[in-house]
Amino acid sequence: MAFLLRALCAAVALSPCASAIAAPLIASEQRIGAIVDAEQERTVAMLEKWVNQNSGTMNFAGVKAVGDMLRVELEPLGFKVDWIDISTANRAGHIVARHKGNGRGKRLLLIGHLDTVFEPDSPFQRWSREGNLGLGPGAGDDKGGMAVIVAAVRAMKAAGTLKNADMTVFMSGDEEDAGPLEIARRDLIAAGKWADVALDFEALAQVDGRDMGSIARRSSDEWTLVVAARSGHSSGIFSPSAGSGAIYELARIIDTFRRDLTEDKLTFNVGLIGGGTSAELTGDNLRIAATGKTNVIAGTAIARGDMRGISPEQIARAQAKMRAIVAQPLIGATAEIKFAPDGYPPMAPTEGSRALLNRLNQVNRDMNLPEMGELDPVRRGAADISFVAKDVDGLVGLGPAGSGSHSPREKVDIGSIYLQAKRAAILMSRLAKERRPR
Ligand SMILES: [Zn+2]
Numbered sequence: 001m002a003f004l005l006r007a008l009c010a011a012v013a014l015s016p017c018a019s020a021i022a023a024p025l026i027a028s029e030q031r032i033g034a035i036v037d038a039e040q041e042r043t044v045a046m047l048e049k050w051v052n053q054n055s056g057t058m059n060f061a062g063v064k065a066v067g068d069m070l071r072v073e074l075e076p077l078g079f080k081v082d083w084i085d086i087s088t089a090n091r092a093g094h095i096v097a098r099h100k101g102n103g104r105g106k107r108l109l110l111i112g113h114l115d116t117v118f119e120p121d122s123p124f125q126r127w128s129r130e131g132n133l134g135l136g137p138g139a140g141d142d143k144g145g146m147a148v149i150v151a152a153v154r155a156m157k158a159a160g161t162l163k164n165a166d167m168t169v170f171m172s173g174d175e176e177d178a179g180p181l182e183i184a185r186r187d188l189i190a191a192g193k194w195a196d197v198a199l200d201f202e203a204l205a206q207v208d209g210r211d212m213g214s215i216a217r218r219s220s221d222e223w224t225l226v227v228a229a230r231s232g233h234s235s236g237i238f239s240p241s242a243g244s245g246a247i248y249e250l251a252r253i254i255d256t257f258r259r260d261l262t263e264d265k266l267t268f269n270v271g272l273i274g275g276g277t278s279a280e281l282t283g284d285n286l287r288i289a290a291t292g293k294t295n296v297i298a299g300t301a302i303a304r305g306d307m308r309g310i311s312p313e314q315i316a317r318a319q320a321k322m323r324a325i326v327a328q329p330l331i332g333a334t335a336e337i338k339f340a341p342d343g344y345p346p347m348a349p350t351e352g353s354r355a356l357l358n359r360l361n362q363v364n365r366d367m368n369l370p371e372m373g374e375l376d377p378v379r380r381g382a383a384d385i386s387f388v389a390k391d392v393d394g395l396v397g398l399g400p401a402g403s404g405s406h407s408p409r410e411k412v413d414i415g416s417i418y419l420q421a422k423r424a425a426i427l428m429s430r431l432a433k434e435r436r437p438r
Contacts, residue, residue, distance in 0.1 A: 145399030192388025243332020275301025
């Protein structure tokens, strides 16, 4: 009966099932839960080992070592595991692990990453426990996500639901600091074109202690604004001949951005600014060397910032507005804005992704768990799933809950690893049974 109800929900549009009642888990799904629980200690020991292996993005040997640790988990389950070298992009590489199923069910792409923001010179290198919390570099982001994947597919294997599943696990080695995208994201994008469903095993979002579903991520782009103006004696400022100088022009532009670029889900930050008689960005784009005197009209000014939006259309609209604002300079000034080519694209919410969240909520109901509401994407940054979002529907945040990621207080909620593994394994088992569209 449970199976019939679920088959019906999968066959018809999902909305009638949004309020569907819970159905008991079928035998293989119950077995998944039992196996994840039986293997708790194994899973946390595996995570501890991974965390203690440094894999800062630029520690290529460390990233590869974590990839090898994942390989030894996945190969015995029937995955064909390959290392994709991307040294031409000055990054380590990626792990791609493929499981061949019966070729009929939905093709699943599981996304996460091997690297962390903590390079070998960071003081934060080791795993430790505080009750049900695990502390360590990458404990949640994203070695915790890798642990969810391994716990989930091991349970699927033992419960017999992996056998027919066509699945690719793609773990980037440079999620935290991507190499040139043309090389560094080429293989992930290809995997996205192959897949019917993309699942991102980054941190589970929680709002007021409630687990949230997530089907969108905003983009992340960088821009640089450079203003040049006539320099001269400050006594003449604002006169037609002297003009306003570069700093006033820069201030006009960024304040007009703030007042005119008001759209839901769009944000833009100015993160660095400098100006004076001379101003120059240093090679790493993190510093501006500026000189100036109080009685000299500034001849040059520079600002750098980011921009985050929810769809390619919104980004294009915002960039056009920014260019138009820049193109109306104050007297005596000229300005130019450049958008960096290697931004992260947005993952816009789609009806297909929303239907996937409905499927996940059916799993929640059947597991007697509360339903997960849809997270506002303003609360999330960009990530690797964004690169496949234009080709495939997806769910974000199937990794564990935690806090403090990218900081030396990074913690993972260990119990959430098991819960997320069960949810993901049951969802994936159901999706693998659904006929893929032709
Ligand atoms: Zn991450």
